[in-house]
Amino acid sequence: MCRHIACLGPEEPLGRLLVEPRHGLYRQSWAPRRQCHGTVNADGFGVGWYAQGDPVPARYRRAGPIWADASFADLARVVRSGAVLAAVRDATEGNAAGEAAAAPFGAGRWLFSHNGAVSGWPRSVAALARTLPPAELLSLEARCDSALLWAMVLNRLRSGDEPGQALADTVLEVAAAAPGSRLNLLLTGGETITATAWGDTLWYLTEPVGLPQETGSARPAGARIVVASEPYDDDPRWQEVPDRTLLSATRTDVLLTPLKDPCDDLESAPSEETGT
Numbered sequence: 001m002c003r004h005i006a007c008l009g010p011e012e013p014l015g016r017l018l019v020e021p022r023h024g025l026y027r028q029s030w031a032p033r034r035q036c037h038g039t040v041n042a043d044g045f046g047v048g049w050y051a052q053g054d055p056v057p058a059r060y061r062r063a064g065p066i067w068a069d070a071s072f073a074d075l076a077r078v079v080r081s082g083a084v085l086a087a088v089r090d091a092t093e094g095n096a097a098g099e100a101a102a103a104p105f106g107a108g109r110w111l112f113s114h115n116g117a118v119s120g121w122p123r124s125v126a127a128l129a130r131t132l133p134p135a136e137l138l139s140l141e142a143r144c145d146s147a148l149l150w151a152m153v154l155n156r157l158r159s160g161d162e163p164g165q166a167l168a169d170t171v172l173e174v175a176a177a178a179p180g181s182r183l184n185l186l187l188t189g190g191e192t193i194t195a196t197a198w199g200d201t202l203w204y205l206t207e208p209v210g211l212p213q214e215t216g217s218a219r220p221a222g223a224r225i226v227v228a229s230e231p232y233d234d235d236p237r238w239q240e241v242p243d244r245t246l247l248s249a250t251r252t253d254v255l256l257t258p259l260k261d262p263c264d265d266l267e268s269a270p271s272e273e274t275g276t
Contacts, residue, residue, distance in 0.1 A: 002229070003028040003041055004087035004103060004113040004186050006193045008251045009224030010209055014047060015076035018086055021232035029066045029088040034201045034230040037117070037182065041088035044102030045069075048111040049081035050190040055109045057083075057190065063099045083190040085111040092117040092145065101142035105150040109189045112153060115229055116182030116200055118145035124178035128152065149174065149185065163187055163194040164248045168259055171196050176262040186227065193227050195247045196259065202241040203231050204254055223252045 005025050007017050019026040023033055029041045046061035062069050066088055087103035095101065103113035118125055122145070129137060129148060136155055140147045149170060156166035171183045175198065182199030195202060207224040227249060231238040241247055246257040 002038075002087060002089050002103070002113075002115040003032055003035065004085070004115050004184075005226065005228040005232070006085040006111075006113075006186055006188050006195070007224065007226045008083050008188070008191070008193060008249070009207075009226075011052070011080045011082040013077060014049060014079050014081065014084060014086075015073075017084060017226075017232075018047065019073070019076050023230075024232040025086055025088060025228075026066055028230065028232075032230060036200060038090040041065075041090040043091035043097065044089040044099060045072075045087065046102045046104050047072075047076075047084065047086035048104040048106060049079065049085075050083040051081065055190060057085075057106060057109070057111055059104060059106055059111075061099050061102045061104075063097065063102065083188060085113060085186060085188050087113040087115070087186075092121070094121055095144035095146075096142040098142065101144045101147065103146060105141060105147065107154055110154065110157065111188050112150045113186040114146035114149050115184040115186070116198070118149070118174060118183075119178040119180040121145045121178070122148075124181075125174060128173060128177055149183070153185070153187065163189065163192060164246055164257070167194055167196050168246050168257075171198050171259065172262055179263050184229070191250070193225060193247070193249045195227050195241075195249075197241040197243050197245045197247070198259065199243065201230055202245075202247065203228055203238050204241060204247065204249065205231070205235060205238045206254060207237070225249045225251055225254065 042065035045066040048057045048059045104111040152170045184200045185196045187194045205226040244259045248255045
């Protein structure tokens with residue numbers, strides 16, 4: 001359920017990333033190749049992008065399928081950006097519908113998306129919701145699990161956590177409260193991409209761009225990084241992220257850090273025996 005993608009690199013039209021690839025996000029809305037849960041992502045879509053010199057991204061979101069939005073084709077053709085996050089949605093039963101429930105969610109310089117579902121929603125995470133400031137709960141964009149996850153992540157970011165710590169702690173907290181949840185989270189502030197693979201597919205692609213510097217170095221002048229639910233083409237450079245992993249990326253580097261499932265500790269703990 002849901003497919004999402006984020007990219008950092010040279011400025012390019014949105015359509016070159018989202019529409020033109022043979023198996024791009026546009027096509028993934030009706031024919032994803034690696035989606036394990038759900039089949040059609042027609043319950044909304046959104047794209048967020050950063051304009052040069054402006055740290056606060058723009059967002060374009062709609063409640064319907066991406067292929068039915070005639071305006072998006074024009075927008076994707078002419079809008080250019082070097083930092084993008086986009087998603088198509090397959091709504092989970094019991095979650096709100098509408099444009100407000102479509103990713104990317106945003107606040108300040110941040111864009112956020114969730115691919116997956118919180119098991120037992122909403123009762124399973126009611127206790128976690130009560131730990132948030134009341135104003136954060138009252139400010140949720142929609143009554144859905146993704147919006148609550150975003151509120152939890154944002155609360156940590158505002159408290160000073162680094163993006164990787166904010167995502168990892170949120171995933172581990174929700175996984176402990178709602179075992180079996182699928183928690184692929186995706187976050188960017190325009191200069192980095194942070195993501196988790198937890199219960200669904202996640203891939204990344206790094207591509208050198210530009211010519212080597214005039215110093216005799218063999219290294220390219222820069223790089224392009226794409227992080228996505230699934231590859232948009234058959235380029236052999238795509239790398240799959242192992243499940244239960246945190247990904248942290250810049251335009252030139254990718255770091256993968258294993259995440260420990262809190263349920264593993266419960267399963268491996270010795271059982272308590274009582275004598276008679």
